[in-house]
Amino acid sequence: MKPTYAKLLPIGIMTRLLQVLAAAVLLPAAFAQENPTPPPPTVESDVSARSKALELAGAFSNDGYKIRDGYWPGEIEPNRAQFLEVNLFAGNEYWFSAAVTAPGRKIAVSVFNENGNPVDYQTYEDGQAAAAGLVAEVSGRYFVKMSLLEGDKSQFCLLYSYK
């Protein structure tokens, strides 16, 4: 499934975007629990990456996906992928949406099971934004990988939606 960009962002998503701007840097830093903890990004680049990721996720919400309020901001560089642990429920459908700011040009998102083996997932890639979608086959821990395929060290934001 590909997101539809012709549709406008739902009002709820736009409202939420405005509401979270002020907390864009503080909240994730507050809940980051483990390494690696990148240096805090600038507010502008963090918000820009988050806006792009939300825009992509907003397209999925047109298909009934609900966007989690939490998100993962940070810094990514070529040849140094970032990994995030998530816990999913069997039968639920998920999209992990990510975006980078310039000088990042192209990213990819992929998903692995708790043993670190790749799972079946759909992809959406559009330069600075990308997403991976799957139906969780078993409940439990999964890992989301974000790679910078083209461009230089840049700020990223990843979030997810489910239905």
Place this chain on the structure above:
Amino acid sequence: MTPDQMKQVVRIESITIPMPGEFFAAINKQGRPNWKQLVRTGTPEATASRSQIALILGTLVADGYIAVEAQDSQGVKNIGKEIINLAKKLNVSQSVLGRGNSINDFADNNDWNALREELEATQNEVKLDMFEQKDSNLVTLVTLGAWMRGTEIASGLIERSYTPESARLLRQPAIIEYLLEQIGTLPQGMQEDPLISKLRVALEKSRDFVKAETPSTENVKDLHETMSSIVTAIATGA
């Protein structure tokens, strides 16, 4: 993934730990329960313990999701009011209090998807306030309260009409490990609080019930008993 990559994995509580709404979405796919019967009514018992208030607040967030699943707009409004009342006791900022109005507006319009998002946003804003007020220990307790109440409800539903497919939804050992680690980081004094000690014991017991790929009927029953008992302890402080 290489062993080195496995070591680099990041955990961020606001993403790594699922919200009750995700759990309930998965349960609905197994056959929609009668959510209306599960809506909790009544006002939480008054307490001066900030730890207990944070835990109760977490359980109320889960209750909010139950009321949303039940499409009970008055129930959501009541729970939203209780959440804001408890948040006031923890001296949260004015911006969080404004969330109560949003919850009411969305409930009046029966905008259930927006309410799901608003409940999580309210919880995260309360947590952010706690963090800014150097009350970050309470953040973990809100998460714990929400997860335990959500798991109590989910395990109860699965116990009533057990199927291997539904039981597999309960397989969440990594979440329990994470929550236990977080309890382990609380200040010693807080860890010695009888209620927090009970929570830790309940989580340690529950870890065994959710390890198998398909938890057995006994596992589900034991998990539900353990969670019911701890949610009651959170509500009463006993």
